[in-house]
Amino acid sequence: MRTATGRAASSAATAHQTGSMSHSSEAAPARVLIVEDEKDLARMVAAYLERAGYEVHVAYDGREAVEQARSIEPEVIVLDLGLPGLDGIEVCRQVRTFSDCYVLMLTARAEEVDLLVGLSVGADDYLTKPFSPRELVARVLVLLRRPRAAGAREEGHEQRAFGDLLIDTEARRVTLAGMLVELTRTEFDLLAAMSARPRLAFTRRQIIDAVWDPAWVGDEHIVDVHVAHLRRKLGDDPTRPRFIDTVRGVGYRMGSG
Numbered sequence: 001m002r003t004a005t006g007r008a009a010s011s012a013a014t015a016h017q018t019g020s021m022s023h024s025s026e027a028a029p030a031r032v033l034i035v036e037d038e039k040d041l042a043r044m045v046a047a048y049l050e051r052a053g054y055e056v057h058v059a060y061d062g063r064e065a066v067e068q069a070r071s072i073e074p075e076v077i078v079l080d081l082g083l084p085g086l087d088g089i090e091v092c093r094q095v096r097t098f099s100d101c102y103v104l105m106l107t108a109r110a111e112e113v114d115l116l117v118g119l120s121v122g123a124d125d126y127l128t129k130p131f132s133p134r135e136l137v138a139r140v141l142v143l144l145r146r147p148r149a150a151g152a153r154e155e156g157h158e159q160r161a162f163g164d165l166l167i168d169t170e171a172r173r174v175t176l177a178g179m180l181v182e183l184t185r186t187e188f189d190l191l192a193a194m195s196a197r198p199r200l201a202f203t204r205r206q207i208i209d210a211v212w213d214p215a216w217v218g219d220e221h222i223v224d225v226h227v228a229h230l231r232r233k234l235g236d237d238p239t240r241p242r243f244i245d246t247v248r249g250v251g252y253r254m255g256s257g
């Protein structure tokens with residue numbers, strides 16, 4: 001485990017050099033930053049992620065987390081919501097100003113995910129405690145697989161227009177009336193998946209299959225969280241949405257703009 005104070009040789013690097021990595025034998029192991037003030041839990045999660053082949057760093061409070069996120073540039077941050085001082089929401093907000101890494105938020109209660117809906121915090125996934133370390137490792141893997149999965153199912157790069165909303169799938173760029181809209185990767189992936197099939201009413205499960213992974217297991221409510229963020233950023237009124245329609249009893253569909 002690597003911390004701010006000590007940098008031990010990581011088992012991840014060894015696994016990488018011996019070529020036993022299943023997901024990549026070329027690239028350096030992905031960097032994961034764990035932010036958790038419960039030290040035993042942080043160490044256990046770190047051990048599991050190291051065994052899975054990642055370069056793991058740990059921060060025990062919010063301030064340290066933001067510093068490490070800046071210096072280490074992790075691909076994924078496993079971020080506990082309940083931290084002393086700077087909490088997970090504030091850490092996420094600060095990290096988002098300089099990084100678009102994946103954020104997997106750990107919450108103490110399932111209801112906290114509901115609270116997060118009302119906040120403009122762009123976590124990519126949520127996991128409620130207590131969780132099995134195996135599940136956490138699986139979630140991290142799913143996040144890291146996503147950009148590649150998106151590339152593999154590319155159906156041609158294009159500009160998609162929905163009224164004054166323009167989605168450029170190649171540049172991963174979204175503009176609304178000519179103004180750039182800053183989206184997290186998850187928000188972009190969701191918009192890209194739905195806009196690829198604009199007439200389809202997606203179930204939450206279909207959205208999860210397209211954006212997360214068919215193997216993703218968890219509360220499908222996560223889709224609502226991201227739709228809420230996306231609507232806010234697109235200036236969509238949930239009662240009269242222009243871009244993301246609610247299809248009662250089903251899920252969501254792209255609006256006409």
Ligand code: CA
Pocket residue numbers: 036037038080081082083
């Ligand atoms: Ca905590």
